[in-house]
Amino acid sequence: MVAERAGVSLTAVSFVLNGDPQGKISDETKRRILDAMAELNYKPNLLARSMRTRKTQTIGIITTGIASGWFTKIVLGAEEVLQEMKYQILLGSVSQGSTRVKSMKTNIELLLSRQVDGLIIITGSEPQAEEALEPLVDAGAPAVLVNYYSERELPFGRVYIGYKEAGFKAIEHLYKQGRRRIAYLGAPKEKISGFTREIYEGYLEGLKHFSLPFLEELVWLPKTEIDHYQMGRKLAQEVLEAGADAVYCLNDYIAFGILAELNRLNIQVPRQLAVVGNDNIEAGKFVEPSLTSVDMMLESCGAKAGELLLTMLSGEKPASPLYGSVELIVRDSSRAL
Amino acid sequence: MVAERAGVSLTAVSFVLNGDPQGKISDETKRRILDAMAELNYKPNLLARSMRTRKTQTIGIITTGIASGWFTKIVLGAEEVLQEMKYQILLGSVSQGSTRVKSMKTNIELLLSRQVDGLIIITGSEPQAEEALEPLVDAGAPAVLVNYYSERELPFGRVYIGYKEAGFKAIEHLYKQGRRRIAYLGAPKEKISGFTREIYEGYLEGLKHFSLPFLEELVWLPKTEIDHYQMGRKLAQEVLEAGADAVYCLNDYIAFGILAELNRLNIQVPRQLAVVGNDNIEAGKFVEPSLTSVDMMLESCGAKAGELLLTMLSGEKPASPLYGSVELIVRDSSRAL
DNA sequence: TTGTAAGCGTTATCAT
DNA sequence: ATGATAACGCTTACAA
Numbered sequence: 001m002v003a004e005r006a007g008v009s010l011t012a013v014s015f016v017l018n019g020d021p022q023g024k025i026s027d028e029t030k031r032r033i034l035d036a037m038a039e040l041n042y043k044p045n046l047l048a049r050s051m052r053t054r055k056t057q058t059i060g061i062i063t064t065g066i067a068s069g070w071f072t073k074i075v076l077g078a079e080e081v082l083q084e085m086k087y088q089i090l091l092g093s094v095s096q097g098s099t100r101v102k103s104m105k106t107n108i109e110l111l112l113s114r115q116v117d118g119l120i121i122i123t124g125s126e127p128q129a130e131e132a133l134e135p136l137v138d139a140g141a142p143a144v145l146v147n148y149y150s151e152r153e154l155p156f157g158r159v160y161i162g163y164k165e166a167g168f169k170a171i172e173h174l175y176k177q178g179r180r181r182i183a184y185l186g187a188p189k190e191k192i193s194g195f196t197r198e199i200y201e202g203y204l205e206g207l208k209h210f211s212l213p214f215l216e217e218l219v220w221l222p223k224t225e226i227d228h229y230q231m232g233r234k235l236a237q238e239v240l241e242a243g244a245d246a247v248y249c250l251n252d253y254i255a256f257g258i259l260a261e262l263n264r265l266n267i268q269v270p271r272q273l274a275v276v277g278n279d280n281i282e283a284g285k286f287v288e289p290s291l292t293s294v295d296m297m298l299e300s301c302g303a304k305a306g307e308l309l310l311t312m313l314s315g316e317k318p319a320s321p322l323y324g325s326v327e328l329i330v331r332d333s334s335r336a337l
Numbered sequence: 338m339v340a341e342r343a344g345v346s347l348t349a350v351s352f353v354l355n356g357d358p359q360g361k362i363s364d365e366t367k368r369r370i371l372d373a374m375a376e377l378n379y380k381p382n383l384l385a386r387s388m389r390t391r392k393t394q395t396i397g398i399i400t401t402g403i404a405s406g407w408f409t410k411i412v413l414g415a416e417e418v419l420q421e422m423k424y425q426i427l428l429g430s431v432s433q434g435s436t437r438v439k440s441m442k443t444n445i446e447l448l449l450s451r452q453v454d455g456l457i458i459i460t461g462s463e464p465q466a467e468e469a470l471e472p473l474v475d476a477g478a479p480a481v482l483v484n485y486y487s488e489r490e491l492p493f494g495r496v497y498i499g500y501k502e503a504g505f506k507a508i509e510h511l512y513k514q515g516r517r518r519i520a521y522l523g524a525p526k527e528k529i530s531g532f533t534r535e536i537y538e539g540y541l542e543g544l545k546h547f548s549l550p551f552l553e554e555l556v557w558l559p560k561t562e563i564d565h566y567q568m569g570r571k572l573a574q575e576v577l578e579a580g581a582d583a584v585y586c587l588n589d590y591i592a593f594g595i596l597a598e599l600n601r602l603n604i605q606v607p608r609q610l611a612v613v614g615n616d617n618i619e620a621g622k623f624v625e626p627s628l629t630s631v632d633m634m635l636e637s638c639g640a641k642a643g644e645l646l647l648t649m650l651s652g653e654k655p656a657s658p659l660y661g662s663v664e665l666i667v668r669d670s671s672r673a674l
Numbered sequence: 675t676t677g678t679a680a681g682c683g684t685t686a687t688c689a690t
Numbered sequence: 691a692t693g694a695t696a697a698c699g700c701t702t703a704c705a706a
């Protein structure tokens with residue numbers, strides 16, 4: 001260590017660096033050391049420290065592509081609480097497509113090799129891959145899974161996004177607005193899984209709770225994967241003809257399609273049909289009429305994930321799984337008549 | 338090193354790890370080593386390696402708040418090219434507000450302490466703080482500044498977003514659509530700086546290039562900082578009354594405000610007034626009519642920043658500054674009549 | 675109150 | 691072709 005140029009020992013310097021916990025360094029020595037540091041423009045090497053202490057103050061975050069804005073918010077939320085506790089984030093983005101599972105596995109191994117103190121793994125709607133988690137299990141590393149739906153019991157913290165509650169709140173809102181024939185536009189039936197299933201179940205629970213009958217003719221689970229906006233445009237007329245007085249959509253894109261088509265058909269929203277979306281993406285503020293939507297509070301989910309990981313890191317037993325809360329944002333597309 | 342349980346020396350193991358560049362290891366020994374590794378579930382410690390080689394394969398990226406979607410795209414672009422070269426990203430987000438400069442400086446120091454091989458610093462529209470860059474200069478670390486406008490010569494790579502070209506392309510497009518009285522809605526006059534000045538200059542250059550007169554009554558540089566959407570709503574009527582046949586807006590939010598107000602006033606877009614925004618945010622696809630806007634290609638800027646840093650890292654002299662390209666996305670708000 | 679010395683897991687140099 | 695040994699920059703008993 002260079003700073004011993006101050007004429008003192010390594011130990012003293014190290015103590016000063018770490019705030020002299022036991023008050024063992026004389027003020028004179030301390031001053032000499034600090035002066036020497038300033039002169040030499042000394043910067044401690046955190047790598048060496050990490051190596052010795054076996055703590056890197058680093059959390060790896062793995063996402064399947066930061067692209068969708070989706071992930072970003074979660075990362076942002078997590079980052080904020082982690083930064084508060086002096087942790088930093090090492091990014092590990094996973095490619096999409098066929099190599100996904102392998103890429104995820106490799107990435108986890110890489111981050112572990114870099115000795116991260118813990119991991120947060122954010123998964124999307126794609127089918128889950130237990131296999132990719134093996135290295136994590138082997139290493140016994142603290143990890144939090146966000147939005148990961150699995151049958152198996154896993155030794156990790158879990159945070160779920162409040163999709164079921166979203167479905168419920170949407171129905172509750174529409175019911176209180178006097179709507180009784182509430183349609184649902186969702187994901188392909190055979191692909192219904194993970195969070196899409198949660199939303200649908202929220203819808204069903206909502207109906208039941210308010211004693212509304214489940215009407216098959218008001219539910220659309222498209223046969224094939226399709227662009228969501230186009231799906232909305234295609235189905236708007238059908239929804240109307242089925243006699244719905246409101247429609248709740250799996251996501252905002254579908255709702256935008258509905259709104260656009262209703263505009264074209266000169267249908268009054270919300271008078272003839274109330275529309276509620278899901279995710280509360282920014283565009284909802286600017287469409288005509290502005291779109292009521294359920295905000296999934298992803299930043300807050302990210303913060304929950306971060307906090308969960310921090311408690312795991314502190315050795316406590318995690319209260320998991322955690323569920324994110326959601327918030328209904330009422331705009332013109334569903335306001336009272 | 339644990340794997341010497343294979344009955345061989347550290348050196349041999351290290352060679353095997355690094356692919357035995359000189360072919361000095363016998364197949365028999367190699368096999369023994371690999372077996373032992375598998376048995377012990379051995380994972381190399383990249384921290385130790387970094388410490389020895391003085392290379393961390395890590396790039397620090399500092400942004401002033403990942404919030405705005407803005408930064409995300411740049412980070413994403415950079416990440417892709419860096420990942421390709423086996424670099425990973427360590428995030429360092431800087432708080433907004435009064436502590437910004439100090440926070441930025443601290444963050445840079447922190448990342449340097451962690452021995453990152455290089456840095457990418459993405460700044461927003463806030464006033465620049467040369468001071469925060471001091472540690473970088475001292476350390477002589479390779480760094481790329483994105484969207485950083487400064488008078489001084491700085492020993493860093495630079496990437497600028499193509500704002501000036503954006504202004505020009507918008508005017509070019511409108512001119513070719515037959516518009517001759519093109520208004521501009523921009524940033525407060527006294528705060529015009531950095532990229533807002535670039536856009537404005539692009540507008541001016543466009544006018545000049547197509548021999549359109551600069552008309553003061555067609556330019557709005559609001560007195561005070563104001564919500565952009567509200568600004569659009571407020572000024573729509575004025576723009577119309579000033580006799581403009583087209584309007585180019587500093588960003589899409591202003592344009593949305595214009596569109597909403599024109600809708601309310603029953604003004605035909607683009608027949609009576611063509612509207613062009615800037616940034617091409619997602620919402621532009623869904624408003625009525627859909628919004629023509631200039632896409633700033635931020636992913637590509639991020640990629641450029643990543644590549645620039647990589648060439649700096651390889652010791653070559655960087656061709657800097659680089660300018661991002663832009664792309665005009667034509668939608669209904671400005672289509673030919 | 676201060677100094678000595680060992681050790682973290684690698685890579686690199688030099689003998690063998 | 692393989693092995694012993696130093697070194698990277700730090701923390702931390704323990705000794706002085």
